[in-house]
Amino acid sequence: MSYNAAQIIARGPRALAEAAAEALDADPMLDGATYSILEEDEDKGIWRIDAFPTSQEEEDGIRDSLVASGGLTVVVEPLADADWLAMALSGLPPVREGRFFVYGLHDKGRAPASAVKLRIEAGAAFGTGHHGTTAGCLKAYDDLLKSRRFDRVLDVGCGTGVLAIAAARTGSKVAVGTDIDGPSVRIANENARENAAAARFVHASGLNHRLVRQDGPYDLVFANILAPPLVALSHDIKLALKPGGVAILSGLLRTQERRVKAAYLSKGFRVMRSLHRDAWATLVLQRA
Structure with a gap:
């Protein structure tokens, strides 16, 4: 039925x-x-x-x-029959977070010359830059880039691939994304080609896939997922990072922040900062 x-x-x-x-x-x-x-x-x-x-x-x-x-x-x-996705995307304004300008085809002419321009056509995947979690990750990353660079970056739960693509476009030599959703991986790879970004995306569950492990350990790990998997993956994210490496975590509500912090503090991470957008939190953590 x-x-x-x-x-x-x-x-x-x-x-x-x-x-x-x-x-x-x-x-x-x-x-x-x-x-x-x-x-x-x-x-x-x-x-x-x-x-x-x-x-x-x-x-x-x-x-x-x-x-x-x-x-x-x-x-x-x-909901009446309609192409809701196309209608929603056509009305989404571009997003400016620090040096990054995330836009769709309908806003191609509005990108400022000084920005790192990321054209993201979401399709069925998550991560156009509008959600408080994605915007928080871009903001946290932009701030980190003011004082250091990250040669090897992993994006866990990549969705559209916007975070790994942002890394590739700002000098990361290796930018890898992984997602359990096959269509998201396909869309992310299409977005990478559209943005001429040397980022690659792998359809995998967890961080133990050989195409994920082969480029580790990483200098930076993005994980914009949900609080329960963030907690469950705390040990694997630690192992995926170099000592002194940074994790940018989001997808969690402010009410879940303490729980996620506790999981990572118990693994030897230290909290560098917390960012809040509406009800959402983004955590920046460093592996000891």
Whole structure:
């Protein structure tokens, strides 16, 4: 039976919305569910979660989880047939983070001459630079580049490949990305070619694939994924880094920051800085 596409919208105070989002992340039955969280009305303190289930079972699970969180107004709205991805991308403004300018084809003529221009056509992959986690990673990386360079860079959960491509375009001799999602790897490799970037992307689960290990240890590891896999991969990320190497971690809510920090501190990392965008956090850590 085909699924009639729907959008689930939940609104409420920030604390309740963040707790509800954390509950979605923690539910193993909703692993991979697509949602966003953002501030809708600053004056009224209203935050909003938008979820886009891909099956009736996932719709029921997300709705029940949001309702169970208590205090949020939850509605389910049908989505009419349309090329939502193309419509959304055509309306996305370009993103400027430090030296980086991330844009789509519709904004090709707006790129400033002084910027490192990254044309990213997302397709079905995550990472156009607009989300607070991707923007946070680019900001953290741009700041690090002011005082040092990273010859060997690994991007775990690469999505569109924007972070590895940014590294390749700013002088990294090796820029490798890995993702468990095959279409994302294909899109990332297409984006690398579009940007004339010497970055390559591998379809792999974890960091033990031979095409990932062969270029390690790395000077810098990006991991813009989710809090649970960030915790689970803390040991592998440590082993993938050179001593003194840097990890830029994101994909976690501010409410999950302490948990992720604790996992890496226990592996001998030190916290260099934390960046916050809306409800999201980006951590910059250094291996001892």
